[in-house]
Amino acid sequence: MNKQEIYEHLKNCGVDFEITEHPAVWNMEDVSKIPMPHPEADAKNLFVREDKTQNYYLITVKGDKRVDLKALRKAEGLRQPKFASAEELESVLRLIPGAVTPLGLLNDESRSVKLILDSYFLQPPALIGAHPNDNTATVWLKTEDLLWLLRAHGNEVLIRDLPYVPEE
Numbered sequence: 001m002n003k004q005e006i007y008e009h010l011k012n013c014g015v016d017f018e019i020t021e022h023p024a025v026w027n028m029e030d031v032s033k034i035p036m037p038h039p040e041a042d043a044k045n046l047f048v049r050e051d052k053t054q055n056y057y058l059i060t061v062k063g064d065k066r067v068d069l070k071a072l073r074k075a076e077g078l079r080q081p082k083f084a085s086a087e088e089l090e091s092v093l094r095l096i097p098g099a100v101t102p103l104g105l106l107n108d109e110s111r112s113v114k115l116i117l118d119s120y121f122l123q124p125p126a127l128i129g130a131h132p133n134d135n136t137a138t139v140w141l142k143t144e145d146l147l148w149l150l151r152a153h154g155n156e157v158l159i160r161d162l163p164y165v166p167e168e
Contacts, residue, residue, distance in 0.1 A: 051080035071163035111154035
């Protein structure tokens with residue numbers, strides 16, 4: 001699904017959402033330069049795979065946090081997680097770097113990518129910002145609506161208190 005198809009899918013599913021159009025953003029530093037209506041709901045997404053396997057995970061955390069992948073690996077019993085390549089991102093989710101988003105799981109034809117979502121996004125206001133498969137906009141929607149969409153699509157969703165690298 002492209003951006004317009006995501007908007008149509010959300011409407012067809014009866015999901016309330018708000019759109020913020022903005023210049024292309026490639027990382028959280030770019031996002032920090034744009035006034036966003038819901039900065040508390042900014043999300044950062046990491047597309048990883050387990051070493052020597054084809055098990056893919058999309059890890060979604062608060063935008064200003066860094067996940068401790070070593071602690072996550074231990075907690076979840078994962079093989080060494082590594083960042084997936086741009087080629088894998090395009091092949092599996094049909095996304096480009098900079099446009100990684102939980103809504104990209106709607107392009108996961110095999111429904112094999114697992115979402116690991118930080119429980120932070122279920123705390124009030126329980127809102128999350130996600131690219132609509134394009135890094136020139138952010139869609140703001142209720143976290144529960146996003147989870148419902150992804151589960152209805154057939155992807156597994158794991159809610160976790162994710163371990164963070166301590167701030168210096």
